[in-house]
Amino acid sequence: MNIKSDIEIAQEHTPKKIxxxxxxxxxxxxxxxxxxxxxxxxxxxxxKDLPRKSKLVLVTAISPTPAGEGKTxxxxxxADALNRLGKRTIVCLREPSLGPVFGVKGGAxxxxxxxxxxxxxxxxxxxxxxxxxxxxNNLMAALIDNHxxxxxxxxxxxxxxxxxxxxxxxxxxxxxxVCGMGGKASGVPREDGFDITVASEIMAVLCxxxxxxxxKQRLAKMVVAYTRDDKPVTAHDLKAEGAMAAVLKDAIKxxxxxxxxxxxAFIHGGPFANIAHGCNSIQAxxxxxxxxxxxxxxxxxxxxLGAEKFLDIKCRAGGFHPDAVVxxxxxxxxxxxxxxxxxxxxxxxxxxxxxxLPNLLQHVDNVTNVYGLPxxxxxxxxxxxxxxxxxxxxxKCKEKGVNVRLSQVWAKGGEGGKTLAEEVIRLCxxxxxxxxxxxxxxxxxxxxxxxxxxxxxxxxxxxxITAAAKKQIQxxxxxxxxxxxxxxxxxxxxxxxxxxxxxxxxxxxITVREVKVNAGxxxxxxxxxxxxxxxxxxxxxxxxxxDIDENGVISGLF
Numbered sequence: 001m002n003i004k005s006d007i008e009i010a011q012e013h014t015p016k017k018i019x020x021x022x023x024x025x026x027x028x029x030x031x032x033x034x035x036x037x038x039x040x041x042x043x044x045x046x047x048k049d050l051p052r053k054s055k056l057v058l059v060t061a062i063s064p065t066p067a068g069e070g071k072t073x074x075x076x077x078x079a080d081a082l083n084r085l086g087k088r089t090i091v092c093l094r095e096p097s098l099g100p101v102f103g104v105k106g107g108a109x110x111x112x113x114x115x116x117x118x119x120x121x122x123x124x125x126x127x128x129x130x131x132x133x134x135x136x137n138n139l140m141a142a143l144i145d146n147h148x149x150x151x152x153x154x155x156x157x158x159x160x161x162x163x164x165x166x167x168x169x170x171x172x173x174x175x176x177x178v179c180g181m182g183g184k185a186s187g188v189p190r191e192d193g194f195d196i197t198v199a200s201e202i203m204a205v206l207c208x209x210x211x212x213x214x215x216k217q218r219l220a221k222m223v224v225a226y227t228r229d230d231k232p233v234t235a236h237d238l239k240a241e242g243a244m245a246a247v248l249k250d251a252i253k254x255x256x257x258x259x260x261x262x263x264x265a266f267i268h269g270g271p272f273a274n275i276a277h278g279c280n281s282i283q284a285x286x287x288x289x290x291x292x293x294x295x296x297x298x299x300x301x302x303x304x305l306g307a308e309k310f311l312d313i314k315c316r317a318g319g320f321h322p323d324a325v326v327x328x329x330x331x332x333x334x335x336x337x338x339x340x341x342x343x344x345x346x347x348x349x350x351x352x353x354x355x356x357l358p359n360l361l362q363h364v365d366n367v368t369n370v371y372g373l374p375x376x377x378x379x380x381x382x383x384x385x386x387x388x389x390x391x392x393x394x395x396k397c398k399e400k401g402v403n404v405r406l407s408q409v410w411a412k413g414g415e416g417g418k419t420l421a422e423e424v425i426r427l428c429x430x431x432x433x434x435x436x437x438x439x440x441x442x443x444x445x446x447x448x449x450x451x452x453x454x455x456x457x458x459x460x461x462x463x464x465i466t467a468a469a470k471k472q473i474q475x476x477x478x479x480x481x482x483x484x485x486x487x488x489x490x491x492x493x494x495x496x497x498x499x500x501x502x503x504x505x506x507x508x509x510i511t512v513r514e515v516k517v518n519a520g521x522x523x524x525x526x527x528x529x530x531x532x533x534x535x536x537x538x539x540x541x542x543x544x545x546x547d548i549d550e551n552g553v554i555s556g557l558f
Contacts, residue, residue: 003383006111006558010119013260022256025090025264026291033253035127038118041253042266044283045211050290054090055428058322059298059378060307060367062360063502064492066342067332070111070380070410071298074328074417077114077409078378078424079296080261081417087425090288091116091263092297094280095130095255095270096123097198099170099535101557102543111558112410114417116257116265120554129206130168130197130270132251136219136244137200141165143238144224145180149187154237155227158190162516163224164533168197172536198272199533202244204487204521206252207269207281208317215252216245222520232479234519254284261414264292273300274492275533277309277523282318289320294428301492303327303363304457311371312438312453313485313523321436324427325367325375326420328407329360331385331393337502346384350392357396358504362459362495364402370456372435374427377404378420381411403427442483446473446515449486450526454510458495464511469526472515481517481524489527497529 004012018040019029033041059078061069072093079091093116096108101123109119116122125131141163148156167174174194180187197203201222209215220236227233235241254268266284271277278300279285288295299306307325315321331353332345338356340349360377367375379393390406397404405423408416440452447465454460465473476482493499496508514527527533537543545556 006115007119007555009113010115010117010260011553013117015117015258016262018256018258021258021262021264024262025256027256032256033250038257039121039127040256041127041250042256042287044254044287047287047290048211052289052320054289054292054295055323056289056320057294057296057324057326057424057428058307058310059296059326059328060303060363061301061328062333062363063302063304063337063494065333065336067330067336067345069328069330069333071328072108073111073114073410074326074378074380074407075296075298076110076116076259076263076265077407077414077417078326078421079263079265080114080259080414081409081421082294082296082424083261083263084414084418085421085425087294088292089263089294089296090266090292091259092266092268092280092284092288092295094298094300095126095267097130097196097270097272098124098168099196099198102537102546103170103535103541104538113260113413114409115260116267117260118257120557122257122267123557126267127255129251129255129268132248133200133202133206134166134168134197136247137166137197137202139244139247140222140224140235140240143240145187147238154233155229156225156233157228158188160226161190161192161224162226164193164195166195166197166200170196170535170537172534175532175534193534195533196272196535198270199275201518201521202248203269203271204276204518204523206248207271207277207279208314208521209252210282212245212249212252215248216241218520218522219244220520223517230475252283254281254287273306273309275489275531277313277487277521278306279310279314282314286318303366304495305488305490305492307367308439308453308457309487312440313487316438316485317522321433322373323433324424324431325373326378326424327360327363327367327375328378328380329393330380330382331389332382334360334393339502348386348389350388353389353392354396356503357393359502361400361402362504366457370439372437373433374431375403376420376423376427377402378407379404381406381408383411442485446477446482446486446524450512453486453488458510459504459506460496460508460510462509464509466511466513469512469515476515476517476524481519484517485523487518487523487525489525489531489533491529491531497531
């Protein structure tokens with residue numbers, strides 16, 4: 001059987017003009033800034049006074065594996081299915097980073113018959129938001145080094161410049177560098193490094209800002225260095241927020257595109273969930289909540305990362321929470337958690353499938369009991385799944401009282417998601433989400449917040465805080481930053497900080513080796529295990545398969 005690639009399916013589709021999509025979403029054409037015929041930015045200031053009227057559905061997943069889970073595919077298919085059922089729905093997603101697009105993951109616009117388009121544009125430069133974020137970030141870096149070169153009136157300690165440069169690429173060569181070499185005219189020599197653009201605090205600020213004024217205020221608060229007597233130096237101290245905000249004036253506006261079935265889609269912002277907070281922008285979500293009956297959004301990676309940060313960081317900042325949660329799982333991924341090698345996942349293995357189920361069940365328990373939210377498991381069907389495997393997942397879930405539905409959106413689009421959509425509607429309209437609670441209170445100590453996430457969500461025995469991290473926590477507490485939420489930087493492949501511990505491990509502790517403040521974003525970042533903020537390319541990067549012909553038709557993107 002010849003299975004078409006995602007890009008082939010997308011290229012066979014004739015999209016609607018973006019003005020039609022905007023009209024369907026209730027957006028007047030005068031509020032659009034067109035980027036060709038099929039994508040636009042939306043001036044949401046004209047919509048800011050509208051009341052919220054939409055139900056909010058969060059799509060998350062089990063711990064990711066090389067087999068794939070399909071959160072974006074499920075999000076898109078669910079939104080299409082809700083529209084087919086007569087519910088005016090908008091889907092809100094993150095923008096893909098070029099690092100994973102050219103690295104191991106490939107495209108990130110959904111898959112099969114549940115995609116957002118134009119997928120080539122979305123997966124590549126799109127509307128230039130990431131470029132603007134990178135320029136604003138690196139402008140800040142240039143201003144820091146120029147200040148030091150021009151006499152250093154702020155007494156910045158060159159060993160304590162915490163602001164890194166960024167590039168939207170997986171480039172391990174840039175993790176640690178020495179800059180300023182070449183003599184006095186080339187600046188002051190110091191150690192430095194690059195993060196990937198999605199790890200920039202400016203990405204987090206853009207996604208959490210309520211508007212241009214709030215964006216500028218948040219940019220001003222960012223701590224970029226420390227003085228020789230350990231006082232924080234902010235972007236405002238370097239008079240940088242105005243220029244950075246000017247660079248970001250268009251990037252802050254949400255991008256409007258469409259699904260293959262014509263469902264309006266906001267795609268805006270793209271922080272990773274393993275090193276940042278993993279959610280699209282508050283402005284995009286807020287706008288969708290005002291325009292539709294249902295808003296479907298996703299949070300990156302598994303529920304212990306993306307969903308935890310969506311709920312404990314984004315929901316606090318936005319003043320909302322989901323009416324229902326969808327947890328995506330696949331038979332293939334569950335077998336991987338049960339110990340099956342990637343090469344053998346196409347073969348039926350009920351024993352391994354049962355061994356892998358605890359990973360799913362722990363994510364479900366977190367959503368329903370730790371956060372108190374209504375939940376349904378979506379089994380994202382693959383062509384290789386057997387009837388016995390699908391039946392086992394359904395039966396084992398029901399034995400545990402877990403709500404589960406089969407999703408076939410990859411193969412059938414919105415039609416394949418109707419059963420899931422009907423259950424989502426029931427949860428939103430009949431079940432109560434008023435038991436919602438955060439994992440921790442903001443007025444607890446940094447250590448207490450770290451322990452709450454580790455014990456309640458990861459099911460660890462606690463945290464081990466290195467001596468360096470303890471010193472940082474003490475300093476951050478003395479500076480008054482201890483009442484912020486925590487953004488955990490942790491491997492996405494395990495509940496633990498060890499990527500090799502699959503399933504639902506027990507008897508471990510989380511090692512916190514660094515804690516830093518993102519004062520503009522309004523959270524603390526806790527780095528655990530060996531997590532890195534600049535990924536590397538795999539042995540065979542996806543970039544090797546991407547090509548373009550003389551007519552400008554791209555192939556191999558996914």
